[in-house]
Amino acid sequence: MKRILIKIFILLVIISPSDINAQALGYDNNRIACSADGNAQPDLEYTGRWNYADPDDWGATPATLAILAKLKLQDKLVHYSYNNFMPSPAHTTVRNYMKEGVEGSIKRWNFNKNLFFDVGTHKNEAIKHLKNELVKSTKEDPLYFMNMGPSEFLYQAVKLVINEGNGEALSHVYIVSHSNYNDNHLRRPNHHTIDQVIELSGNRLKFKRIKDQNNKNNPDEGWSSLHDWSVWDWLKNHKNPDIAWIWKCMKKHKEFRADISDAGMVYYLLTGDEDGNPNKFQSFLGDKI
Secondary structure, three states: OHHHHHHHHHHHHHOOHHHHOOOOOOOOOOEEEEEEOOOOOOEOOOOOOEOOOOOHHHHHHHHHHHHHHHOOOHHHEEEEEEOOOOOOOOOOOOOOHHHHHHHHHHHHHOOOHHHEEEHHHHHHHHHHHHHHHHHOOOOOOOEEEEEEOOOHHHHHHHHHHHHOOOHHHHHHEEEEEOOHHHHHOOOOOOOOOHHHHHHHOOOOOEEEEOOOOOOOOOOOOOOEEEOOOHHHHHHHOOOOHHHHHHHHHHOOOOOOOEEOOOHHHHHHHHHOOOOOOHHHHHHHHOOOO
């Protein structure tokens, strides 16, 4: 009996709770794909009510890529599309803040630039590229997709998979979301929600919505502190200029909100923690990437 208790104690020491919960949804250094909105170009074709899209991704995308780079997972990112509010026009009259954030992240943290697609200018290429990554998915090589924008982009990629007779691959695709807005926003009447994406897949896709990463009433919880920038002073004043650059991207928000909420999804996937916040982000990044 004493020998059994000693073995149990050794196991508890070796396998700590932090090891058990280090990653979520069975993630084990597998492929990751992301699709974000972030458009700034007005979309006035249909109703005339969308003067711009969702500026939170202007900061959230650099933060997301910093999280991946911190853990040296650049080679696990296989697809990143952005400005995915379809069919919003390409940027012609306003500044493309999303593209600036993406290209700045690629340069700073050594991502493969060929995996990034501005949907406003390369919609078909982006959809086909994601489709190809979906098709590759197997039990041994699953894909984890971060739903950082409206679900129509994913719907169109899944539709191609189904049309080509490769639906079984979707059984090995995990979707992570935190936002009813992203999951259910319809930019056009014929667009689709995340539930319709899952239905189209024959209910093969595995879907996880974590808690909303916005808690605007408490700046110390979540990844959005509304107009309270004080909790991000450490980022603004960071001695590493590449990390401080994330704060500069955040400050471009058209409504001056401190919001990188979508970054909480990748943080959750890699750490198992749905309760990220500015302090945890500071500890996670440390002194350098």
